[in-house]
Amino acid sequence: MLRFALFRALSLGLSLVAASLVVFFALEIVPGDPAAAMLGVNAQEDTLAALRAELGLDRGPVARYFDWAGGLLRGDFGISYTYRTPVAQMIADRLWVSLPLALYALALTLLIAFPAGLAAAARRGKGTDLTIMGVTQLGIAVPNFWFAMLLVLAFSITLRWFSAGGFPGWEAGVGPAMKALTLPAIALALPQASILTRVLRSALIETLGQDYIRTARARGLTRRQVLWRHALRNALIPVLTIIGLQFSFLLAGAIIIENVFYLPGLGRLIFQSIGQRDIIVVESVVMLLVFAVILVTFLVDLAYAAVDPRLRRPR
């Protein structure tokens, strides 16, 4: 167990180091000078040099990599070139939007997908199944930003039930904050829920074909009991994989939706920072997202073991 955990931790660490090298040196060659971006068209050469020195940009990339990577280890993400505030602070602020949004969307996804997937699997080939499969087929195909536009048109501009975007901040209260995240969460959740519904359904149907289902039926369990007691838990493995991927996607991939709803999240921070050539922010956010993905993958591995005793330590 210990050896496995150590091995896992080591490989996780190596992945992160590799990722940090990729991120840093890929973005190192980004054309554009943050100092020039800040000072604009009338800046004079000496002013630019002064600013570059102030930002530490006059040093070599290797030195800067070690500064940055060393800082990451200490939890110090450096100082933003353009905002001149600690990057950690900026990321923390944005994370308070992106993370709740991802969780909200994930909750919606699960709330939709589980009943729908179970209903479809239970009534395989019947009208319910066909309807759910048809709707999910559309749900997967609809581009989420387009769906978001339609939501804004319907619920913000026309009905005025929700504000069209923006985020009042958690200090405005949980209610208003959640309300502001509702439309984006729906826009994110619909395609994800469609995917998860289909995955759950096919996993359930596959599981329902297993021998132990037959054994359970021979014990006198009804179809419904078999579905709930036996099929669902066994179908969770592929479903967990997808949920893990979806969470990573929701956290990192909400960039477009954050733009549509002008939410101050991590995705928009990346775009904005690239525009301003605030590369240190871009690097740190990308690293954080990559770390999140790797961590989620690891957690999903652990969740497998919780679901499937075969993956647990033998007694």
Add this chain to the structure above:
Amino acid sequence: MSSDRTRLAGGTALLVAGLALAQAAFAQRTDIVVGMGLEPPHLDPTTAAAAAIDEVVYANLFEGLTRFAPDGSIQPALAESWDISEDGTVYTFRLHEGVTFHDGSTLDAQDVKFSLDRARSEDSTNAQKGLFAGIEDVTVVDPLTVQITLDQPDGGFLFSMAWGDAVIVAEETADAAKTAPVGTGPFRFENWVQGDRIELVKYPDYWGDPVALDRAVFKFISDSTAAFAAMMAGDVDTFPIFPAPENLAQFEADPRFRVIVGSTEGETILSTNNKQPPFDDPKVRQALAHAIDRQAVIDGAMFGYGTPIGTHFAPHHPAYLDLKATSAHDPDKARALLAEAGYADGFTTTLKLPPPSYARRGGEIIAAQLREVGIETEITNVEWAQWLEQVFRGKDFGLTIVSHTEPMDIGIYANPDYYFQYDNPDFQSLMDALRAEADPEARTALLQQAQTIIAEDFVNGYLFQLAKSGVADARIEGLWENAPTQANDLTGVRWTE
């Protein structure tokens, strides 16, 4: 202050504001939410060029010795009055009495000296350091009097001192100005939720006329659709520079809103690399000029908002000369000129477009118009940072579209190193003459001569003067109509019902 405390304080303030709002449900509103496309990187106007900084702090939070009035004229601000020496090189400013910074400290001549010295010092990171280049010396005469000596007469010095980059800061707080700006204006900084908004509140001890608003929120919405939705949904009260002109008609049709269309100092031009063949040939540049249908660009890209121009000069300026006829739309003539220049089969060049929609949309239209006369363009959309790097500094471009928003900036044509690389000694000496000339009529003549030279040299393709097209709740008054500088001056703004 840690951000948690900031947030807490902000929360409390918001709560208080909310209660106040509830109590005064039928009373006048005293808060405003101003929409802006870009978020400022930080809030120190003296160390960055970003227009967004001035759009938040200019006249609201920071003030200079002089200021721009809504009509573009120069008015006294912190300086109550001034004297100019006979030879035009010594300016003596008399400061208002009782001006305090938001931290309670008093403004005196020492602060003015500090601010100006800081801006022109060796390690200054002031983006408009040129404004201060002529200053030879700043002396404190007494706490309310400061004397500035120039190395030569400068007709535009008062104008320079009105820029946002020339605002007065106190030595103790100057370094913290990026995140905790302390100025002398009618509003003080309260909170910044990065990525979303900046909040200012009324400064009760303001020296000047008290303002009507208690609270101003600048909300950053970069996406045009979101901007439209936010206005429509009432999340934002005014969008002084509305990013999508196509939506203005809808706002106009809606009695809840008022569309405010004014002019800006932004000459929008098809900037041409005068050193890069074939644009080093005046005939090619002339062909380019005749190939462009300005009105189609204005209609297509700006939905009709914008004034066509024939030279690099603001049409609302008294010295403006209408030279549009010089470069009238005439594709046949353009083709003929190209053939004369040896490009009968046309040629291919690059067209680099920065983010604003005037550039992106205008670029597509111009590309189509150039294609009509045989010029193929490879369009590249670039971010501002890349534009600065590649186009402005690297001069690696054939064509680009950009709006030059600095007021009275025809002088850039006298700089042969400027990115479009126009090098005309006649024009350069004309500018030297203008600089030394104080007589208004003589200045007008010189300016008109300058306009004619660059128009007839077809330095760039002159497209239109960028309109300042804003939207506001119909009940708001006192917003600037024109934009002599980049600012959202809220000092005169009030709700009417």
Add this chain to the structure above:
Amino acid sequence: MIGADPQTGTGGAPGGGAAAFAGLWIGAALVGLFVAAALLSFVWTPYDVTRIDVAAKLQGPSAAHWFGTDHFGRDLFSMIMVGARTSLAVALVAVGIGMGVGVPLGLTAAALRGGWLDELIMRANDLVFAFPALLIAVMITAVFGPSAFNAILAIGIFNIPVFARLTRGAALGYWQLDFIRAAQVCGKGRARISVEHVLPNLFNILIVQGTIQFSLGILAEAGLSYVGLGAQPPLPSWGRMLAESQTMFSFAPHLALFPGLSILLAVLGLNLLGDGLRDRLDPRRGLAP
């Protein structure tokens, strides 16, 4: 832009029989329609999509302009046709990159299962997988600037681990089978067995996954173009058409409707086709009785 997991996919059509059959044909018809439109656009479109006629801007659908005109007066129907070309080409090449690199990697990893090269390949895969597609795209375009080519590259890179994992997983199953052992007894090497025995058996599942990645590629291209990281003007692209028309959505809904529906129907068509093919070409058919 997810669901790329090869092991689970999105499941077969309900009911197996008639519905799957109908799905396959509806999917094939939709895909065929878009492919035909894309191919036709090389030789003919109703109007020249690069011609701007500002006077004719923002017209609704009519006999002259079936889908109306955009804010520059360009014919929307023509743009949708050329946009189909962009979308299909980007997604197709991206799938090609994913397959071209991922399949050999997966085959190699499976052939050398348990070895250090397998470990290296799979760890590199995990590393790429840890970068969401959009992040890859953002990074690439930050470096090289936005273009259709860079969008292809980003989506293609994202596809590599998808195909590598799928190939490795499925190939490992075949490496357990006796016919591989029989081939080894005849002295065939791992490389030869991979190409001769393993790869042909993966065609079905690669076709199915390819179809799914193709549809994901179209969605990804639309998303990238929508945020300005995809095909550049004047080349029409559905995602950019949506982005450009977004502000006019409320008074010229046709501008958002037709590109949006095009994406929806193209993706739907590919998904239906993929699911139909999955049922038809059940990859397990060759493996189990």
Add this chain to the structure above:
Amino acid sequence: MSGAETGLHVEGLSVSIGRAPILRDVGFSVAPGEVRGIIGESGSGKTMSAYAVMGLLPRAARMEGRVTLGGQDIGGMSERDMCALRGQQIGMIFQEPMTALNPVMTIGAQVAETVRIHGAGSRRAAMARAAEVLERVGLPPDEVPLSRYPHELSGGQRQRVVIASAIALRPALLIADEPTTALDVTTQAQILALLARLVREDGMGLMLISHDLAVVAGMADAVTIMKEGRVVDSGPTEALFRARRHPYTQALFAASTHVPDPVPQPPEPPPLLQLRNVERSYVQRSGLFGRPTQIRAVRGVSFDLAAGESLGLVGESGCGKSTLGRAILGLDPVDGGEIRLAGAPVHAGPTMPPEQRRRMQVVFQDPFGSFNPRHRVRRILSEPYHALDDPPGPQARATAISDALSDVGLDAADADRFIHEFSGGQRQRIAIARALIIRPELILLDEPVSALDVSVRAQVLDLLADLRRRYGLSYLFISHDLNVVRAVTDRVMVMRKGEIVEAGPTGQVLDAPQHDYTRALIAASPRLDAPLREGSRG
């Protein structure tokens, strides 16, 4: 067979799926305390009959006929009523114990589920009952706790759990569908003994479904023989076994006891394959968090195989016989000792020289996994040519392929067909043809007939003997089935836990075993003559 009130009665049962008839007018009965053997080869409809009784037919199936249990007509019962009946009145156990249990539920919970689902008490009471029942089937909770998961048990233990969950409520009828087919002979004997005890103690009726006459012979009071969805023969076991009235019954018996004609051995043959102290171990990691453990699969194995000899290797699953086979084939390296083929050492991997390769070929057990489904027979048969330095030209190749096909009793035209067009027996013939085509000296036969029905098995064994005679081949015949080994080998080796425990001439080893393990194996093997030897049973 008097009272219609007790036991199971099936009359005129017909089942069809779509337009395909599955069962035609099937009838049999199982009295309380009686063991009814249902025998048939694959596709005979024996399992479908069980499903019809359980009401677990596929949804698309249509059923006619009468099924009564204890006088109750259960053929036309609603699904709801059938659910109440299953587990309570009828229990069923299945062929594959490895997959018949839910992997994520403890065994206690799965046994208790039968109790709980039929409302017989609280969770606690159900678990207590589960503990009792598990103890009764030979899994006392102090040795095998209720909290174990199926993967922690052996195949035989799992089958005991399935049995426990089936008999927890003492049903009137137990249906066992090939309950021991997937198990080793020693385990099989234990499970059969357990079933016999339970039937006796509870007075249950047992419907024992098997393809193996010998398994049923030792257990059943009465036998029903099925073929292609019909009952062809039926009666009390002893009488039926003696009379063998029906031709199909006769054929089944003949095939089950079939011994090919002996193959004469050359005098003083030189050794072809020599193993000296061969060791082979592999690393196993149990579970995600498991510590890797070294498994010594083959321990110090030495033997000689003479040219022209047929040598048997028997042992139960996991004894290392297949691992040894892979090492001999040069697929895996050995960790110690040496393998020599015709005097030259065998090196695993691509370095093995072609002249070594061409000396041996292999036939595997699985008739489905042995062929690339994408290749035609022609290409499959051509594959061994890869081991030749100078493969024949197209003309010679075509001739060789049609010769090989006719050697194994197939048609030359079959060369252009795909593998899925053939039956299991035909596929094994193709596998043999492939092994034969380059005329190797040694063929390793790894359970070549285990997956085949008895009648097909007999034909394949004949073919193997015939080919050996004609081409002077040597066989290393790996099998778990003593009857098959007895039929086709000259000498036999018994393997247990990686070691050869006994070796010698086949007849001698099987008739006068020296080692305890060999004796246990032989004692556990079901015997077809059981009912005849013991006389009639009660």
